[in-house]
Amino acid sequence: MSEFTTLIWEESGDRVTVRLNRPEVRNAIDETMVAELHEVCARLENDPKILILTGCEHEGRGIFVSGADIGQLRQRRRDDALRGINNTIFNRIATLPAPVIAAIDGYALGGGLELALAADFRVATERAKFGQPETGLGIIAAAGGLWRLRKLVGESLAKEILLAGRILDGAEAREASLINELHAPEQLDDAAQAFADRIAAQDPLAVRISKAVMALPESAHPSVDNIAQAVLFESEAKFDRMQAFLDRKKNR
Template sequence: MAKVKYEVENQIGTITIDSPPVNALEKQVLEELSVIVNDIAEDVNVVIITGAGNKAFVAGADIKDFPTLTAETGVELVKKGQQIFQQIADLEQPVIAAIDGFALGGGLELALACDFRIATSRSQFGLPEVKLGILPGYGGTQRLPRLIGSGKAKQLIFSGEFLSAEEAYKVGIVEEVTENSALDEARKWAEKISKRGPLAVRAAKKAVNEGLDQSVEEGLHTEATYFGTLCETEDKNEGVAAFFEKREPNFTRK
């Protein structure tokens, strides 16, 4: 029985991790997630990742695998997870994490691989791997410092302490906290983004992501290059025409 589900509605794809009781990132979950992400169709404009149930978004890796790990198998384990999470980060489409409940260890690392995060007020966040005598291995030591700064990231990684949703919002781990359904709020954002020029949104994602690893001067060149590329698209012409004609644009990804 599948533990990761995928559905598309109105050009918005929703990936749901459904592995009770806490949606742990066991081998089957990671493999199914990789296949789904790899097969996301071109006509999907936005992707949402969420967890089933009301206990956890994803509570982390499957600790049952840990007792027999060696140096070699440990590297293999985390590189597999890193590769899958990088697939998510590298998607052309924007990816939104809709978090309700625990987002711990690999669960937080999965959320960090998304473009932005929306959480319910009861959610909790943390990288508690040091409590097990290991470190975050699915990208936590790299993505969290880039998102919130090295000092705060080190404090959280070294201590393994949890943050409330409000605390996670204050330090910049999540972009929005809601008293309502995180998935409903994520869908609202996905619907807004889906109405924008899909080629423009994807180019903007590339410009931001590439620019983070460049100097400002290099990043400005990257931005200008993508801008120029968009200027030769039919979608640019349609967007401008719709603006002057005071109507909604009909983008065709051309």
């Protein structure tokens, strides 16, 4: 939409594609982009849709996010850190009602990888680059990298990335289960849409409740599962979808 200056918003039916669009600085995350991502979240919290987060091209190369805007980051002090500027928006993205897909080509470094980690799913190209170079800049990956990365790839590899500066390419990221799918650059957008199609084929309420329940602490289970299932057992979609399944089985 025209009011965005760092993003391109594309809405189609059950999904929204948001294209990060600061190619001149390799999509470095600045405060304007953070504010606009908050506006994206506000809309999708009010009207849940699948979100595809992707980058843009610059001089024939794909760009996801090269990191935070270092010029702004260098000026931040203790109180800025305590505000959790990037942490807050990435957590908001992670807790959106409907699933989020990150489609990654090129650099996903620092805040870029943390943004990708906030998504539910990641599809990428072989030329994608994943890393957390914060310790080389005298800081930590404080916007989710220290814990989301470990959950996905395990402690040993996470430490190599976080403490020794290792950068993974797309193939290495797929082998480490950091990403879900690997595609050629020219196929990435279609692959992200196809992934969204698979989600959209499920019952939206069941997907939404599953995502919310999965995010709860272990101590909440199994009681919360029973309550969530009780809600779904009364939904019209449950009766319609199960009847359709029985009809298909009967007609085989």
